[in-house]
Amino acid sequence: MTEDVTADPTTADPATAPTTDRTTPLHEEHLALGATMTGFGGWLMPLRYTSDLAEHRAVREAAGLFDLSHMGEIELAGPGAAAALDHALVGSATAIAVGRAKYSMICAEDGSVLDDLIVYRLADERFLVVANAGNAELVARELRERAAGFDTVVADRSAEAALVAVQGPRAEEIVASLVAPGDVEAVRALRYYTSAVVTVAGVRALAARTGYTGEDGFELFVAAEDAVALWRAAFAAGEAHGMIPAGLSARDSLRLEAGMPLYGHELDTTTTPYEAGLGRVVRLDKTDAAGEPVDFVGRAALAARRASEPARVLVGLRGTGRRPARAGYPVVLPGADGAPGTPVGIVTSGAPSPTLGHPIAMAYVTPELSAEGTELAVDVRGRAEPFVVVPLPFYRRG
Incomplete structure (x- = not known):
C-alpha cells in the first residue's frame, strides 16, 4: 500500500508543486530540519532532508524516520x-x-x-482502515x-491521528x-x-509491525497532539543507531525496489487487482x-476478470544499460x-536502484511478453534503452 500522488516524488520540483494548505502535526519539525517540501496527495510533505541516496541507504543499512501523518485512518466499530x-x-x-492486519483493496462495481x-483488527468489534492520503475522503x-444497514459506526479519525514510522534493520x-x-x-x-497498544516515549500508541520499504519496521499511530513528542524522542533515540529522517523520495525508491505498488501508478480506476498481480487479496x-x-462490491466483475485472459500484466524490468525508465515512458520492442x-506497454514506476546499482522499473505489458527473461526496451526520450523482464520484488531483505 501507498499514497495517491499529485507529483512524482522522485522528480517533484517544490517550486512548481501544487499549492496546498494541509500540513501534518510535524510540519514545523520538518522545516527545522531543513526539509525540502512538496505537494503530495493534497498535503505539504518532506521530499528529502539531505540527499535521496543517503536516506535510502540509511533505511537499508540502519533505519529511517518517516512522517506518514497524511494517511487516512477510518474506524469501524460495532x-x-x-x-x-x-x-x-x-x-x-x-x-x-x-491484533492482526491484512492488506486489502476497495473496488468499484466494475472491479477497478x-x-x-491496510485493515487492522483492534478488537472483536473494532477495526482500523488505513487509506492513502489522496483517497482518504473517498474511502471514508x-x-x-457500504456500511449502511450493518450494525456499525464508521468514523473518519484522520484529523485526530498522526503516524510516525521507524523502518530499517535496527528499527x-x-x-x-x-x-x-513493561x-x-x-x-x-x-x-x-x-x-x-503500548506506551512509546510516554504516549499511548498503536504499534504495528508494518511498513512500505521492504525492511523490518514499525508504524506508530498516536493522537495528533502527541506527534511532536514522539518524533523528537524517536529522532534522539535513533541517532546512536544510524537512523536519520527520510522523505518521500527515499520512500518511493525503497518501495519500488521492494516491488510494492503505488496508487496512481500501478493501481488506479483502470486496473483490477488481477492485472496488478494482486489477485491473491481477492476472496x-x-x-x-x-x-455463509x-x-x-465488485465481486461479479472480479470473478469474470479472473476467468478471462488479462489484456496486460504488471512485470518487473531490469535495465541492462545506464539510463533509467520513468513513469509514463512507453515499453517497446527493441528496434534497429x-x-x-x-x-507493447507502459512504465508505471522507474528509477535507478541505489541498492542494486542498475535501473529498475515496473510496467504493464501484453501477456505474451511477460515471461521472465523476455528482452524489451523502454523509449527514453527517443532512444530504446534495453531492459529484461525479471521477477518481483527486485530486492528482498535478509
Missing part, C-alpha cells in the same frame, strides 16, 4: 463491523484475528481499484455508504528503547502485520461468521539502430 467490511472490501475482515488499504465516504532496537519497560517484550514479540469465496457466502520499436 457488532456489524466485520460484516460491513466483508461487504465493502475484496478481502475477508471476518478472517482477521484480533479505488484504493489499496464509500465505507459509510526493533530503536522502538524497544522508546517503549515503557511493553518491551510486547514490541519484540510482534510479527509482520501484527499490532499492539471470491469468503464467508461470514456463520459460514458473502457478496461484496537504437530506435524504439512497436509499443
Whole structure:
C-alpha cells in the first residue's frame, strides 16, 4: 500500500508543486530540519532532508524516520463491523484475528481499484482502515455508504491521528528503547502485520509491525497532539543507531525496489487487482461468521476478470544499460539502430536502484511478453534503452 500522488516524488520540483494548505502535526519539525517540501496527495510533505541516496541507504543499512501523518485512518466499530467490511472490501475482515492486519483493496462495481488499504483488527468489534492520503475522503465516504444497514459506526479519525514510522534493520532496537519497560517484550514479540497498544516515549500508541520499504519496521499511530513528542524522542533515540529522517523520495525508491505498488501508478480506476498481480487479496469465496457466502462490491466483475485472459500484466524490468525508465515512458520492442520499436506497454514506476546499482522499473505489458527473461526496451526520450523482464520484488531483505 501507498499514497495517491499529485507529483512524482522522485522528480517533484517544490517550486512548481501544487499549492496546498494541509500540513501534518510535524510540519514545523520538518522545516527545522531543513526539509525540502512538496505537494503530495493534497498535503505539504518532506521530499528529502539531505540527499535521496543517503536516506535510502540509511533505511537499508540502519533505519529511517518517516512522517506518514497524511494517511487516512477510518474506524469501524460495532457488532456489524466485520460484516460491513466483508461487504465493502475484496478481502475477508471476518478472517482477521484480533491484533492482526491484512492488506486489502476497495473496488468499484466494475472491479477497478479505488484504493489499496491496510485493515487492522483492534478488537472483536473494532477495526482500523488505513487509506492513502489522496483517497482518504473517498474511502471514508464509500465505507459509510457500504456500511449502511450493518450494525456499525464508521468514523473518519484522520484529523485526530498522526503516524510516525521507524523502518530499517535496527528499527526493533530503536522502538524497544522508546517503549515503557513493561511493553518491551510486547514490541519484540510482534510479527509482520501484527499490532499492539503500548506506551512509546510516554504516549499511548498503536504499534504495528508494518511498513512500505521492504525492511523490518514499525508504524506508530498516536493522537495528533502527541506527534511532536514522539518524533523528537524517536529522532534522539535513533541517532546512536544510524537512523536519520527520510522523505518521500527515499520512500518511493525503497518501495519500488521492494516491488510494492503505488496508487496512481500501478493501481488506479483502470486496473483490477488481477492485472496488478494482486489477485491473491481477492476472496471470491469468503464467508461470514456463520459460514455463509458473502457478496461484496465488485465481486461479479472480479470473478469474470479472473476467468478471462488479462489484456496486460504488471512485470518487473531490469535495465541492462545506464539510463533509467520513468513513469509514463512507453515499453517497446527493441528496434534497429537504437530506435524504439512497436509499443507493447507502459512504465508505471522507474528509477535507478541505489541498492542494486542498475535501473529498475515496473510496467504493464501484453501477456505474451511477460515471461521472465523476455528482452524489451523502454523509449527514453527517443532512444530504446534495453531492459529484461525479471521477477518481483527486485530486492528482498535478509
